[in-house]
Amino acid sequence: MPPARPSLIDRVTERLRREIENGTWPVGTRIPTETDLVGLTGAGRNTVREAVGALVHAGMLDRRQGSGTYVVAASDVQATVGRFLAASRSRDVLELRQALDVTAATLAARRRTDDDVRTLCDIRDRRQRSWDSDRAEALALDTALHRAIVAASHNAVYLEFYDLALPTIEESVSRHVAETRRGFHDEHGALVDAVIAGDPDAAAAAARQLFAEVSAHYSD
Structure with a gap:
């Protein structure tokens, strides 16, 4: 038939x-x-x-x-991952983000290209400028900055998984800002500077410090 x-x-x-x-x-x-x-x-x-x-x-x-x-x-896969993460504890999602970002920052510091550096500087500067004038734009740029660091790791599997989790990450960032009412500009700046400087240890430390600060001001 x-x-x-x-x-x-x-x-x-x-x-x-x-x-x-x-x-x-x-x-x-x-x-x-x-x-x-x-x-x-x-x-x-x-x-x-x-x-x-x-x-x-x-x-x-x-x-x-x-x-x-x-x-x-x-994709359907991203939707499935998104539903799974959306049903997870916020603290668990934050810890997953930390694991991803720390490793990505380490790799990005080793592998970033001149194009990556220009992208990171541009997003960092626009994120900070828009923080007080356009919070929605600033939140979008916050997520874009973290994704740009993952992209600068030049690990295709990492980037694919990060993109699968992106809707949940965006929601997580939005909630963290609502909870903390802080932009953590110095911490983001230190992270980007370490990646640009090509210092893997400093990049990993900066990523850990950023998430430590977020966690300290965040309630599950």
């Missing part, structure tokens, strides 16, 4: 999934409106609505009342 042909909803769902997976709509961004999706796919509104709903159910999209629908995971 030949396999059943995918339904129109299945085909539209797969089309939207590909747009997310190939980075057309990155994690954290809002997807096009329903009207635009109708034009993009050539399907009716009900079909588009069902396809979006399927990806919401899969954990890749999140509908936000009055704001739109946002990408929260770049």
Whole structure:
């Protein structure tokens, strides 16, 4: 018996999934409106609505009342990891982040390139400048800074896992700032400086110090 042909909803769902997976709509961004999706796919509104709903159910999209629908995971795997981490204790997630960041900082200090250095300096400076004027932007840049350090480690597996955990990391950063009301600018600056200087021991120590400071001002 030949396999059943995918339904129109299945085909539209797969089309939207590909747009997310190939980075057309990155994690954290809002997807096009329903009207635009109708034009993009050539399907009716009900079909588009069902396809979006399927990806919401899969954990890749999140509908936000009055704001739109946002990408929260770049793949089914990321969605699964995100659901697991979201159900974990906040303290456990913080400790996992510390383990990842300390090792990544050590590797980044050994392997960072000139492009990595320019990226880290740019994100660090923009993060600090925006802290008092645009807290949402500053929080996004905080996460971007830590990801840039992981990217500078040039360990593809580390970066892949970090990206899988990114939505939970973003939520964790947001909560830590709400709890501590601090930007830890000196600690972030010391971490970036150590990576730029190519000092693995200092980078690891700076990462540990940053998380020690966060933990000291954070309640589970």
